[in-house]
Amino acid sequence: MRPPTEVEVLIVGAGPGGSMTALRLAEAGREVLLVEKRPEIGNPVRCAEALETEVLHRVIGELDPSWIASPVYGARGLAPDGREVRYIADEPVGMVLNRRLFDRGLAARAAAAGAAVLTRVRAFAPRREGNGWRVCLRYDGESVELRCRLLLAADGVEGGLSRALGLVKPWPKAELHSCAQARVVGLEPEEKPLIDFHLGSEAAPGGYGWRFPTGGDRANVGLCVHPPEVGRGAARELLARLLERRFPEARAVELAAGSIPALKRPRRIVDDGLLVVGDAAGHSEPLSGGGIANALQGAELAARIAAEALESGDLSRRGLEAYEREWSAGVGRSLRRYAKLRRFYLSLGDRDFNDALRLLDEQLERWRAGKKGTVLSLLTAVMKGSPRLLLKARHLL
Ligand SMILES: Cc1cc2nc3c(=O)[nH]c(=O)nc-3n(C[C@H](O)[C@H](O)[C@H](O)COP(=O)(O)OP(=O)(O)OC[C@H]3O[C@@H](n4cnc5c(N)ncnc54)[C@H](O)[C@@H]3O)c2cc1C
Structure with missing residues (x-):
């Protein structure tokens, strides 16, 4: 479908951050266009899909059962000397999502609330025009220019759009987790599934290896490393070794690689007519690299502040800066603590x-x-x- 040439709010990127913002702004009665460059929302999955249950319920409310791949009852730590430490709770303490269905489901909820959702549409070359933005949209080999009053960059760690705006600079190597992951089958199912953390320089220098259950004999097995401590492509090689040495029974079905921001200090996430959400804003938690819950929480806050600003008509940086202030006083505070913990961990x-x-x-x-x-x-x-x-x-x- 051809994108429109004018809309009140343009949201770029249909990950959890973008779709959640679209959902809440559409519910607030705003005119929203959510664009995603990939043909399918939620595909390919570059995520190990684990998170705490509480935040998900608090931000989203009712969850679709198909979004949950597996409950998580606790964790198992594996030390370099082979020691295994387990904590198993009576009730689930977290979950592993099916991101393919979750991302798609969240975008569907945004569409049901009134947002227009378009895939295969890449936003680029944003420029300020009057009190709004003019953004180029590429679809089906053609380009159209769209005008919007408010622009929301939820374009993930690649953050091409946010970078073109000059607001977000490329991430320094030391402020990234470099990750590789395999979806595997053939593991021994657990009655009370646990998430595994493999620690130490052999498993994952400056990071950790993981096995997160995705139901039955399936799991996401992957690792993240601290890029300054390893060479290019090291994450994939280390993953092959982790699979071979620790999961010889596993058979890999899909491989993925990606990065996660691990910011030392917060960045600017607001400008005139512009808000940045989720990984594009560097909102993932720097120690573990978990970013789904924070993208959702940032989206909820950004949507509230944006709806208020659209109502008052003040979309200037001043009119929107409550987003940065409230983020910094809330989740941002814990991120600063986790940044210190990462320093300790490293x-x-x-x-x-x-x-x-x-x-x-x-x-x-x-x-x-x-x-x-x-x-x-x-x-x-x-x-x-x-x-x-x-x-x-x-x-x-
Ligand atoms: C290997 C790996 C494992 C991870 N494991 C976990 C985990 O277990 N738990 C957890 O909480 N987090 C995990 N994360 C982090 C988590 O995936 C991210 O924090 C989360 O997806 C951030 O959501 P987002 O909406 O900000 O960005 P994204 O989910 O990255 O979505 C951004 C979207 O924007 C689209 N896009 C980009 N540019 C454009 C453009 N110009 N025009 C249109 N669309 C565009 C992209 O295609 C993408 O769909 C992991 C990350 C990696 C790489």
């Missing part, structure tokens, strides 16, 4: 991971024996047990 060597998992195991043994405390008391006990860890953690205080 200072750890294999000996530290071995110590940390041994101490964690001892503390969890006390929990299992009935002496359950808070997560904070658990971590404090782990730190106190290793002077070397404590020394490395000093800048967290």
Whole structure:
């Protein structure tokens, strides 16, 4: 379908950030066009698809059961020395999504609320014109120019549009996770599925390896690494090794690679007539690289501020800056803490991971024996047990 030449709000990118913003703005009665450059929303999946259940329910409300690939009952840590530490809860503590269906479902909800959704449409060359924007849209080998009052860049880590606007600079290597992942079959199913974290320099230098269950004998097996510590293409080679050594029974079905922002400090996410959402804004959590929940929360906030600004008619940077302010005081605050934690994590060597998992195991043994405390008391006990860890953690205080 040919894109229109004028719309009130243009949202670029139909990932969780873009679709959620489109949904909320359409519900607020605004005229919204959501464009996605790929032929199919949610495909290919470049994500391990795990997240906490609570945020998803809080932001989205009712979930479609088909979006959930597997519940998660806890986690298993694997140290470089082979030690395995498990925590298993009685009830699910998280989930692994089916992003293909989730992304598609969220965009469908936005369309049902009144947003126009177009795939195979790439937005580029945005320029300010009067009080709005003129943006080129490429579809079916043709280009049209579209005028909009408000532009929302939700174009992910590639962020070509945000970069063309000069607001978001290319990510420095040190502020990225470089990832590779395989969808695999043939694993032993678990009655209470856990997510695995493989730690240490052999598994994933400056990052971690994962196995996230996706139902039955299937899982996402992947890893992220800290790019300055490895050469180009290292993530794929390390993935092949992880699969061979730790999951010899697994058979890979699909491979994917990608990056996740891991910002040291926040960036500008607002300008005249412009808001940046999700990975494009660098909103993924810097330690784990989890970005789905933050993209959804940022979208919810951006949509509220945008709806208010559209109502008042003030779409200037000043009129929109509540988005940056409220983000910074809320989720942004925890991201700053996680950025410090990443610095600490990057200072750890294999000996530290071995110590940390041994101490964690001892503390969890006390929990299992009935002496359950808070997560904070658990971590404090782990730190106190290793002077070397404590020394490395000093800048967290
Ligand atoms: C290997 C890997 C594993 C991950 N695992 C997890 C995990 O387990 N849990 C978690 O929470 N997070 C995970 N993440 C991060 C998560 O995938 C992202 O944080 C999340 O997808 C961000 O959502 P978003 O809407 O901001 O961007 P995206 O989901 O990237 O969506 C952006 C969309 O914009 C489109 N687009 C880009 N440019 C244009 C343009 N010019 N015109 C039109 N469309 C455009 C893209 O095609 C894309 O569909 C992982 C990431 C990777 C790479």
